[in-house]
Amino acid sequence: MRTTDDALLPPADHAQSPRRVHAEVFGCQMNKLDAQIGLEALLRAGCVRAENIADADTVVFFTCAVRQHAEDRFFSNLGTYERWKARGPGRLVAVAGCVAEEHGAELLRQFPFVDLVCGTRHFHRLPELLARVRPAAPVVATGEAGVTYARRRSLDPRPAQAYVSVMRGCSLACAYCIVPSVRGPEVSRPPQEIRREIETLAAAGVKDVTLLGQTVNSYGRSLGAPHSLAALLASLAGIPGLARLRFVSSHPRFMDEALIDAMAALPNVCEGLHLPAQSGSNAVLKRMGRGYTAERYLEIIAACRARIPGFAPAGDFIVGFPGETEEDFRATEDLMRAVRYQNVFVFKYSPRPGTRAAALPDDVPAEVKQARNARLLALQREIALPLYRAEIGKTVEVLVEGPSRRSPARFTGRTRSGKIVLFPPVDAIGGLIGVRVEDATHLALYGTAASGDADAAR
Numbered sequence: 035m036r037t038t039d040d041a042l043l044p045p046a047d048h049a050q051s052p053r054r055v056h057a058e059v060f061g062c063q064m065n066k067l068d069a070q071i072g073l074e075a076l077l078r079a080g081c082v083r084a085e086n087i088a089d090a091d092t093v094v095f096f097t098c099a100v101r102q103h104a105e106d107r108f109f110s111n112l113g114t115y116e117r118w119k120a121r122g123p124g125r126l127v128a129v130a131g132c133v134a135e136e137h138g139a140e141l142l143r144q145f146p147f148v149d150l151v152c153g154t155r156h157f158h159r160l161p162e163l164l165a166r167v168r169p170a171a172p173v174v175a176t177g178e179a180g181v182t183y184a185r186r187r188s189l190d191p192r193p194a195q196a197y198v199s200v201m202r203g204c205s206l207a208c209a210y211c212i213v214p215s216v217r218g219p220e221v222s223r224p225p226q227e228i229r230r231e232i233e234t235l236a237a238a239g240v241k242d243v244t245l246l247g248q249t250v251n252s253y254g255r256s257l258g259a260p261h262s263l264a265a266l267l268a269s270l271a272g273i274p275g276l277a278r279l280r281f282v283s284s285h286p287r288f289m290d291e292a293l294i295d296a297m298a299a300l301p302n303v304c305e306g307l308h309l310p311a312q313s314g315s316n317a318v319l320k321r322m323g324r325g326y327t328a329e330r331y332l333e334i335i336a337a338c339r340a341r342i343p344g345f346a347p348a349g350d351f352i353v354g355f356p357g358e359t360e361e362d363f364r365a366t367e368d369l370m371r372a373v374r375y376q377n378v379f380v381f382k383y384s385p386r387p388g389t390r391a392a393a394l395p396d397d398v399p400a401e402v403k404q405a406r407n408a409r410l411l412a413l414q415r416e417i418a419l420p421l422y423r424a425e426i427g428k429t430v431e432v433l434v435e436g437p438s439r440r441s442p443a444r445f446t447g448r449t450r451s452g453k454i455v456l457f458p459p460v461d462a463i464g465g466l467i468g469v470r471v472e473d474a475t476h477l478a479l480y481g482t483a484a485s486g487d488a489d490a491a492r
């Protein structure tokens with residue numbers, strides 16, 4: 035049976051040849067996975083991939099709206115595509131992802147040369163939507179839509195690792211955050227569907243799966259009891275060949291005993307936990323609407339540390355949220371010292387349209403945000419260096435990814451908790467090996483492949 039996917043028109047100047055699609059992908063892992071699924075749909079519909087824009091007749095942007103700076107950069111880049119489009123008949127420009135959802139048809143006012151605005155729940159329909167485009171008749175698809183996750187992993191660069199969406203959207207309302215409005219409310223995928231997808235991946239050689247959701251540890255809420263992330267992890271734990279199972283991002287509000295128990299008890303659930311704190315000041319947390327205090331956050335970390343051997347937390351922080359004082363900021367430093375994160379991401383607060391915080395004065399000066407950002411990163415270096423150096427002399431279990439992008443003479447891989455490891459090339463891409471750690475920075479371990487098994491496996 036022919037589906038609408040087959041109806042994608044070739045460009046006017048190449049009536050017989052397939053469309054050559056170039057993708058530019060920004061944003062978080064969830065957006066990247068959507069991009070991969072959307073692109074695979076285009077390839078199935080007969081398009082070919084163009085690595086460079088010079089070889090393409092269609093460009094698709096998968097965009098991120100989480101901070102103003104990223105959006106501004108995208109728009110100034112998009113502006114340059116008007117000339118690119120004018121240079122070849124039949125060329126198409128598509129904007130997908132969170133900026134597309136945020137602006138919808140409005141985007142066409144400023145960028146009338148854009149052919150397709152494809153919102154966050156329409157990426158799997160890209161072939162059909164592009165096929166509907168006619169000269170000077172752009173197509174806009176935003177808002178609610180049932181999402182399908184069909185994928186073949188033909189675009190996955192790493193043979194042994196995969197991301198799997200377990201839920202979409204977010205039903206919380208952190209005061210600063212645009213994600214709920216561009217991704218819609220939280221919707222969990224049925225567990226049977228997730229399990230089938232992961233069984234297929236594992237049978238094809240995938241050893242390391244990361245479950246994705248904006249608040250992944252609230253998984254199941256939209257399905258009702260007895261569904262939960264803990265139950266989902268338990269149902270995936272026995273899949274043959276699946277050595278490592280992780281999940282991002284977790285929200286402190288949904289860290290319950292059952293989930294900590296699952297992490298402690300299931301051998302393939304990894305001991306890294308991304309648990310954004312955002313701030314260590316209770317006053318700021320309250321204004322952010324995060325629903326926990328610094329004390330509660332530390333309690334959760336303590337419970338994990340007590341029960342999960344090798345527990346390695348990671349975090350996100352926002353500096354310069356409206357009204358953040360030096361004292362508030364010091365509370366964040368104190369929280370970081372108490373937690374001892376393996377790694378953190380630090381962001382300067384950026385007001386986003388339509389959020390509650392956008393109504394508050396953005397009163398922390400840019401240079402103060404910059405200085406606090408630098409102070410947190412410096413503190414993190416201090417905290418992480420001894421944690422990483424403590425691995426020297428140990429043999430750690432590494433999933434081999436391949437040549438490092440920064441230094442291609444070396445191979446890179448990750449430990450179970452997510453530490454980056456660099457080592458001389460081995461003939462084992464996609465395999466699990468032991469690496470004896472000889473040196474360390476605050477960001478990475480350096481070593482050589484050890485014969486025999488990893489002793490710590492962490």
Ligand code: SAH
Nearest residue numbers: 210211248283310350351352381382383384
């Ligand atoms: N759903 C995830 C994260 C979503 S956005 C979670 O709740 O953990 C990723 C990170 O971007 C957030 O953790 C936060 O630290 C940061 N962020 C979100 N909105 C921001 C804003 N308006 N300004 C600066 N940083 C922001």
Ligand code: SF4
Nearest residue numbers: 204206208211213248
């Ligand atoms: Fe944004 Fe908060 Fe939802 Fe995360 S939990 S996506 S920070 S609203």
Ligand code: F3S
Nearest residue numbers: 061062098099100132
């Ligand atoms: Fe950005 Fe959208 Fe992800 S706003 S962080 S790409 S959900």
